Amino acid sequence: xxxxxxxxxxxxxxxxxxxxxxxxxxxxxxxxxxxxxxxxxxxxxxxxxxxxxxxxxxxxxxxxxxxxxxxxxxxxxxxxxxxxxxxxxxxxxxxxxxxxxxxxxxxxxxxxxxxxxxxxxxxxxxxxxxxxxxxxxxxxxxxxxxxxxxxxxxxxxxxxxxxxxxxxxxxxxxxxxxxxxxxxxxxxxxxxxxxxxxxxxxxxxxxxxxxxxxxxxxxxxxxxxxxxxxxxxxxxxxxxxxxxxxxxxxxxxxxxxxxxxxxxxxxxxxxxxxxxxxxxxxxxxxxxxxxxxxxxxxxxxxxxxxxxxxxxxxxxxxxxxxxxxxxxxxxxxxxxxxxxxxxxxxxxxxxxxxxxxxxxxxxxxxxxxxxxxxxxxxxxxxxxxxxxxxxxxxxxxxxxxxxxxxxxxxxxxxxxxxxxxxxxxxxxxxxxxxxxxxxxxxxxxxxxxxxxxxx
Numbered sequence: 001x002x003x004x005x006x007x008x009x010x011x012x013x014x015x016x017x018x019x020x021x022x023x024x025x026x027x028x029x030x031x032x033x034x035x036x037x038x039x040x041x042x043x044x045x046x047x048x049x050x051x052x053x054x055x056x057x058x059x060x061x062x063x064x065x066x067x068x069x070x071x072x073x074x075x076x077x078x079x080x081x082x083x084x085x086x087x088x089x090x091x092x093x094x095x096x097x098x099x100x101x102x103x104x105x106x107x108x109x110x111x112x113x114x115x116x117x118x119x120x121x122x123x124x125x126x127x128x129x130x131x132x133x134x135x136x137x138x139x140x141x142x143x144x145x146x147x148x149x150x151x152x153x154x155x156x157x158x159x160x161x162x163x164x165x166x167x168x169x170x171x172x173x174x175x176x177x178x179x180x181x182x183x184x185x186x187x188x189x190x191x192x193x194x195x196x197x198x199x200x201x202x203x204x205x206x207x208x209x210x211x212x213x214x215x216x217x218x219x220x221x222x223x224x225x226x227x228x229x230x231x232x233x234x235x236x237x238x239x240x241x242x243x244x245x246x247x248x249x250x251x252x253x254x255x256x257x258x259x260x261x262x263x264x265x266x267x268x269x270x271x272x273x274x275x276x277x278x279x280x281x282x283x284x285x286x287x288x289x290x291x292x293x294x295x296x297x298x299x300x301x302x303x304x305x306x307x308x309x310x311x312x313x314x315x316x317x318x319x320x321x322x323x324x325x326x327x328x329x330x331x332x333x334x335x336x337x338x339x340x341x342x343x344x345x346x347x348x349x350x351x352x353x354x355x356x357x358x359x360x361x362x363x364x365x366x367x368x369x370x371x372x373x374x375x376x377x378x379x380x381x382x383x384x385x386x387x388x389x390x391x392x393x394x395x396x397x398x399x400x401x402x403x404x405x406x407x408x409x410x411x412x413x414x415x416x417x418x419x420x421x422x423x424x425x426x427x428x429x430x431x432x433x434x435x436x437x438x439x440x441x442x443x444x445x446x447x448x449x450x451x452x453x454x455x
Contacts, residue, residue, distance in 0.1 A: 005072060005318075006338050008162045009233045014226035016173035018247025020058075020224035020308035023176060025298055027255060031262050032274030037212040039268050040201025047209060048259050050115040051216035052252030054411055055223045057404035059248045061379040063241035066227045067396040068385065070236035072340075073319030074228040074312075075378035082381030082388075085323065086441055091374040092320045093437035096350065098363035100313030100372060104306055104351040105360035108147035115146065117295045122146055147355045150303075154310045155348035161337040162232060165311055172304035177250070179297045183282070184257040191285030193264035201268070214415050219255070221371050222305075223248045224378075228312040237395025244247040261285075314343035324425045325444045355430035366430035369419040370447065379405050385455045 031044075067080045067254040073092075080088035116123025121142060130139045187193070191383055226243040230236045233243070258278075262271055265281035273391040274280060282290035314330075318340035321331035326347060354360040382398060382405055398405055420427040 004336055005333055005340070006162070007232055007234045007236075008338070009166065009229060009239075011233075011239045011246070012327065013166050013170060014229060014233055014240060014243030015247040015250070015299070017225045017308050017311065018172045018223060018244060019177060019250055020169060020173045020304040021225035021312060022055075022220060023180075023254065023301060024107070024305045024347070025302060026219045026220075028278035028294075028298065029257055029275045031259055031269050032277040034212050035213050035268050035274075035277075036272040037215075038208050039272060040204060041057075041198045041263050041268055043201065043204055044212075044263065047212045047216055047257060048255055049252070050209075051213060051220050052248070052255065052328065052377070054213075054217065054408050055220040056245070056248050056252065057400065057408040058375060059223045059244040059383045059435075060241070060398045060400070060403040061408065062224045062227045063244045064394060064398040065378070065382055065385070065403075066230040066240040066398050067237040067242075068392060069392055070230045070233070070240070071319065072229065072231035072315040074224060074230075074316060075374050075381075076316045076319050078381045078385075079374070080377045082384040083377075085325065087377070087436070088323075088361050089320065089325050089441040090434055090437050091370075091377075092118060092316050092326070094367055094370045094374070094434050095313060095316050095400075096326075096347065097433065098360075098367040100309050100316075101351045102354055102360040102363040104151060104309050104313075104347070105354035106364055107302050107306050107309075108150045108351070109255075109355060109360075111150060111299060111306070112143035112146045114295050114298045117292065117383055118310050133207045136357055138312065138353075139358065140356065144276065144355050148352050150306065151310075151348055151351050151355070153154075154307050155344050158307075158310050158314075159334070159337060159339055159341045159344050161339055165307075167188055169304070169307050169311060172300060172307055173270070176297070176301045176304045177254070179300060180254050180258065182263050183294070183297065184254075187261045187281070187285045188264065191261075191265065193261075193285055194266070197263050197265075197267045210414065210418070212297075214418060217372065217412070217415055218368070222308075224375060225308060225312050228315045231315070232362060235332070241396040262391075285454075310325075310344065310347070313347050314340050317343040317346060321396075325441060344364070363433070366426050367433055369416050369427060370430060370434060372412045373416045376409045376416070379409050379412075 034047065035044060069077055069078045069081060076088050076092045079091055112122050125140045126141060128140045128142065131139060135155060157168050190423065226240055227246065230240050233239045238321055262277050262281045265284045271277055279291050282294045317326050317330050320326035321328060329341065329343065330343040330346060332342055333339065383402065
């Protein structure tokens with residue numbers, strides 16, 4: 001097997017990866033939470049716009065980094081160049097243990113719940129069998145079997161090559177975008193809503209805006225997806241920035257349209273606190289039958305997101321293995337398919353184990369803030385690399401530098417601090433999970449490398 005990825009992706013492919021990685025069922029559930037924190041229609045739309053601008057600022061910082069260092073791995077590579085190998089390893093370790101694998105497991109199980117609306121047996125939680133191994137218990141049920149089949153199938157598709165993976169990814173991304181646009185269009189043209197719902201509300205304290213930004217920014221997470229595949233994008237200095245900009249801009253437009261539609265359907269008071277805002281809005285606007293149509297759309301959205309994570313995550317482990325801090329075989333590229341097949345298989349296997357053990361929920365709860373934390377640290381690496389390598393050729397320079405990336409980093413750190421203060425115990429456990437990577441890093445570094453492996 002070789003150790004070099006081929007550049008086969010274009011701007012549209014990378015932009016589709018961004019859209020799929022960002023848009024998930026969160027946009028169906030978080031708007032009600034935001035309404036509870038910020039009960040004013042104009043402020044609600046403004047905070048979603050502000051969150052989008054912050055995401056775009058982060059995306060443009062990543063665009064400069066990806067153009068400067070067009071390698072696979074995203075923030076793993078940027079932290080390595082900016083702060084050293086240990087910091088880079090910790091972000092890769094967290095991505096493997098929970099960030100991508102845990103999210104894939106959670107998404108696959110969540111998908112079975114939506115499938116249950118059409119095939120009730122798919123969501124039947126009754127255990128079909130279990131295996132206890134000390135403190136670890138593996139349980140098999142119909143949802144877990146379906147989730148495993150979905151995870152393995154997507155892994156197999158992306159192992160088979162960039163071309164079939166790209167076709168699946170682009171098709172799912174196009175379907176979810178068209179579905180959401182159709183939902184927004186039908187809601188405003190045929191729906192029984194009211195423009196009066198956009199008026200009202202008084203002044204709000206700054207603390208309310210900061211609190212509301214937390215679920216908003218989590219809903220925008222994933223805007224950096226194109227950076228993970230920079231090594232496989234044609235003309236990365238030009239294409240990756242365009243993909244990040246176009247993908248993030250498309251998400252901002254869709255998120256603003258959906259939130260405007262929710263407000264058109266229901267007053268803020270009725271939306272506040274609801275985790276099923278989309279279902280309620282669809283039924284109010286288009287009737288009871290719309291809920292089933294929305295569930296079908298949710299299936300497409302989750303599948304698209306799972307496919308994007310199956311494609312993006314392994315590029316981190318591939319980069320780690322190439323540096324000698326992950327399974328050596330993960331640095332190999334399949335001679336026929338041209339993909340990091342072992343890295344994909346490793347992520348797929350770990351995701352399946354998380355499904356059977358049911359531990360993905362805890363991992364995601366404990367390490368959720370790490371997604372924001374490492375993105376902020378990666379954006380800070382932009383300042384570090386500008387200082388360390390001022391004369392380096394930069395095909396793209398971040399828009400609004402240094403103000404925009406600085407605001408993004410400060411807002412992200414504020415979100416992380418708030419998450420730690422609001423949930424100190426889960427956050428402490430998450431920090432311990434991340435810290436567990438330190439001895440593992442030194443163990444991997446001490447392991448002898450195979451000849452020819454990149455350092």
